[in-house]
Amino acid sequence: MNFLEEKILTDGVIKQGNILKVDSFLNHQIDIDIMRQIAYELKRRFRGVEVNKVLTIEASGIAIATMLADLYDVPVVFAKKSETANSTDDKYVALAYSFTHKKMNNVFVSRPYLHATDKVLIVDDFLADGQAVHALIDLVHQAGGEVVGVGIAVEKGQQKGGRILREEGQHVESIAIIDSMDWETQTVCFREQPRRKLEHVQLKTE
Ligand code: 5GP
Numbered sequence: 001m002n003f004l005e006e007k008i009l010t011d012g013v014i015k016q017g018n019i020l021k022v023d024s025f026l027n028h029q030i031d032i033d034i035m036r037q038i039a040y041e042l043k044r045r046f047r048g049v050e051v052n053k054v055l056t057i058e059a060s061g062i063a064i065a066t067m068l069a070d071l072y073d074v075p076v077v078f079a080k081k082s083e084t085a086n087s088t089d090d091k092y093v094a095l096a097y098s099f100t101h102k103k104m105n106n107v108f109v110s111r112p113y114l115h116a117t118d119k120v121l122i123v124d125d126f127l128a129d130g131q132a133v134h135a136l137i138d139l140v141h142q143a144g145g146e147v148v149g150v151g152i153a154v155e156k157g158q159q160k161g162g163r164i165l166r167e168e169g170q171h172v173e174s175i176a177i178i179d180s181m182d183w184e185t186q187t188v189c190f191r192e193q194p195r196r197k198l199e200h201v202q203l204k205t206e
Contacts, residue, residue, distance in 0.1 A: 003037050004153060004176040005190050014183040019100070020154065026125055030063050038175055039067035042123070042151040045173040049148050051121045053077060053114075055140065057107060057132050060125040064153060068123060077114065079107040079136060092142040096135035099128045107135045109143075116144030127152040127174060130161025137170075154178065157191050 001009075013021040025031035042064075051072050056065035057079045069076040079094075089110035098105050114120075122136045133150055140147050147170065155162045155174035158181075165172050177191035 001190070002041075002175065002193075004034065007031075007034055008154070008176060008178075008188060012188070014181050014186055014188065016183050018156070018158070018181070020126075020156070020178070020181060020188075022125075022154070026063075026153065027060050035063050035067050038064050038153050039071055041175055042068055042121075042173060043071045046121065046149050046151065046171075049121070049171070050119050051148055053118045053120045053145075054123055055079070055109075055114075055120045055136055056123045057081070057136060061123055064125060064151075065123040068121070068151065072121075075113075077109055079109050079139060081105050081107055092139045094135040094138035094142070096131040097129075099126075099131065107132075107139070109139050111143070114140060114143035114145055118143065118145035119148045120145050121149050121151060122147060123151045125153050127155040127161045127165075127172070128159040130159075130164050133161065133165060149173065156181075 007025060011024045015021055023029065025034050052074050054065045054069040054074060054076045056062055058081055062078050065076045089112060091108040091110050092114060093106055093108045096105055096107055120140045122133055124132055127133060137147050149171040150165060152174040155177045157177045157179050162172055162174065177193065179189045179191045181188040
């Protein structure tokens, strides 16, 4: 079991309606050590992939995206869900159904922050039906940029998003993939993932 699966088992709460609540370390209070480990693990899984921008959606993807972008030393852009009065920029706009809020949202990024030359790594906290990630892919494509990967903390594998994205040819990496969960017994089953390869570490010699 990896660090995130262990954290979900100890601190996650399963709610009726197929919702995993992880407010204590990801969605309300942020556990920096877990965020750092997620960022390092995503960087490792996308080794060799050229990235010049990390794109996420407000709000909960921002913490992971920021830590990952720090490792790449590239900017983070987050798609916004609501118009602000002071935003007069021209925008790329996409439509996404919100799984948690049960409504359609327009999500947007101002044009100056996405370019045709961008190689974008998309990041989010959860992947469920893939609405949020598809909207982000749409925004990148509107700008003429390239999506080089999709990095997710928790994929709910019992929902269709991950399968569809992989069938579309996207390189999707999820640190924890839930195959099933039951709110009555508070049990979660994780999908077996390829084991982490041991890195060769040069030990310091006297
Ligand atoms: P999707 O767009 O893939 O259907 O859903 C992903 C989005 O919905 C994520 O951005 C996440 O914020 C939210 N989400 C979906 N399922 C869950 C869940 O079980 N728990 C939490 N905390 N957020 C979820």
